Amino acid sequence: MISFYYGSGSPFAWRVWLALEHKKLAYDLKVMSFSAGDLKSADFLRISTRGKVPAVEDNGFSLYESSAIVEYLEDQYPGSGAALFPGDAKDRARIRCLVNEADNYLDAANRRLLQAVLFTKKEDWDESRIIAGRSVVAAELSRFEDRLSGDYYCDALSAADFTIYPMIALLLRMDLRKPELDMASLVGPKMSAWMKRIEALPLHSKTYPPHWKAK
Numbered sequence: 001m002i003s004f005y006y007g008s009g010s011p012f013a014w015r016v017w018l019a020l021e022h023k024k025l026a027y028d029l030k031v032m033s034f035s036a037g038d039l040k041s042a043d044f045l046r047i048s049t050r051g052k053v054p055a056v057e058d059n060g061f062s063l064y065e066s067s068a069i070v071e072y073l074e075d076q077y078p079g080s081g082a083a084l085f086p087g088d089a090k091d092r093a094r095i096r097c098l099v100n101e102a103d104n105y106l107d108a109a110n111r112r113l114l115q116a117v118l119f120t121k122k123e124d125w126d127e128s129r130i131i132a133g134r135s136v137v138a139a140e141l142s143r144f145e146d147r148l149s150g151d152y153y154c155d156a157l158s159a160a161d162f163t164i165y166p167m168i169a170l171l172l173r174m175d176l177r178k179p180e181l182d183m184a185s186l187v188g189p190k191m192s193a194w195m196k197r198i199e200a201l202p203l204h205s206k207t208y209p210p211h212w213k214a215k
Contacts, residue, residue, distance in 0.1 A: 002027040005044065007034055007053040008209045011107075011166035012066035016054040018162040019070045021203035024081035027056075031210070067099060070159050084159040091154055098153055098160035102144075106167055109133075109140045117174050117181070130181070137171065138186045145188035151197060165198050173212070 004020060004027045006013045020027050032038040032053055039051045048055035048064040055064040058076070063069055074084045085092040113133035116126065144164060147153065153160040168187065175183050187195070198204055 003030055003057040004028065005030045005032055005047065005053050005055040005057075007032050007039075008211045009170070010053055011170050013054040014166035014169075014207060014209065015066045015159075015162050016056070016069050016073075017207040018166075018203055019073055019084055019159065021206060022082055022084060022157070022162065023073055023077055025073065025077060067103060067163075070099075070162070074159075082157070084162070086156045086158055087154065095154045095158045095160045098147070099163045102160075102163045102167060106140045106144065106164065109136045110167055110171055113137050113174070114170070117178055125178075130178075134181060134183075134186075137183075141168070141186045141188070141191070145191050148190045148194055152194065157201075161194075161198060165195065168195065 002020070002025060004016065006017060006029055008031060017029075032044070038044060039048075039053065044055075045051055047057055047062040050064065052064060054066050054069060055062065056069050056072075057063075058072075063072055070084055085095050087095075113130070113136070116130045116133050120126075152158065153164065168191070172183050172187070174181055
């Protein structure tokens, strides 16, 4: 059985959890505490040398970095569940392109705003920095809105959807801390409908970050 090391609220860990469910793979969920120092323990550093989640251990083989894990699950278990990279070579290339775009551009924009709002004390908020960060995120969300032409990003549900969705879900959490940001207004109609489709899937409710449920 796969041991899956997970941190609640991490969009990268959520990506892997969605992939595991989509592939219908058996796994042992190991919830790691950021505050308790679980990621710095010797046992975990043996599996994830950078001390970050997600990570997996599968019959003695350990791996970290979410995109690599998702690729591994697809390659190692091709006949299990549904494909994470469905379609022909061109379809799979499109999926990988979207995954890379999300990791390299959407996440970079998100981190700038998340740092300014979620990881900064309210009394230290820099409004000009927050406004600038929101503007960068808005531009990225507009790009991803334009890329969506069907029910999912590449026709069938795929690794692209499982990469993008958790990033946007985390962004929307900022409205809880700073409602005037109104991040929800940046999500276009196509993306909003797509999010509802994801949220209607059984795997969404099963993988929803545990510590978000109370808020």
